[in-house]
Amino acid sequence: MNYWIVKSDPDSYSWQDLKKDKKTDWDGVRNYQARNNLKEMKIGDLVLIYESISTKDLVGISKVTKEHFPDPTTDDDRWIAVELEAFEELENPINLKEIKDTEELQNIALIKQARLSVMPVSREEFDKIIAMSKK
Numbered sequence: 001m002n003y004w005i006v007k008s009d010p011d012s013y014s015w016q017d018l019k020k021d022k023k024t025d026w027d028g029v030r031n032y033q034a035r036n037n038l039k040e041m042k043i044g045d046l047v048l049i050y051e052s053i054s055t056k057d058l059v060g061i062s063k064v065t066k067e068h069f070p071d072p073t074t075d076d077d078r079w080i081a082v083e084l085e086a087f088e089e090l091e092n093p094i095n096l097k098e099i100k101d102t103e104e105l106q107n108i109a110l111i112k113q114a115r116l117s118v119m120p121v122s123r124e125e126f127d128k129i130i131a132m133s134k135k
Contacts, residue, residue, distance in 0.1 A: 027081035
């Protein structure tokens with residue numbers, strides 16, 4: 001199993017929207033590195049949802065339920081989407097400042113490549129984030 005973070009602008013599509021919809025196509029990604037990360041996602045992978053722009057919080061966990069397919073928002077076949085299903089809300093949101101202040105998370109792509117919208121995280125980083133949310 002692999003672990004990921006995807007970014008969402010909560011004014012466009014929030015964790016609450018995903019919970020209400022239960023599943024969604026994660027589409028609209030227009031960065032090659034982010035697209036390549038989408039291609040690596042496998043069914044059952046766990047994906048942390050990060051709400052950027054206004055809150056800058058990790059807020060929930062989703063699961064990959066369908067591997068990459070052509071992005072339905074464009075006719076350009078270079079772009080893909082995956083299907084995500086809401087899995088579990090974090091007990092407490094984890095703010096970007098908390099991540100930056102946590103020694104074990106200093107190499108996380110959320111800090112190192114702040115503009116990347118789809119990024120891998122290690123099992124250890126994922127577990128640390130989950131533990132932080134339970135405090």
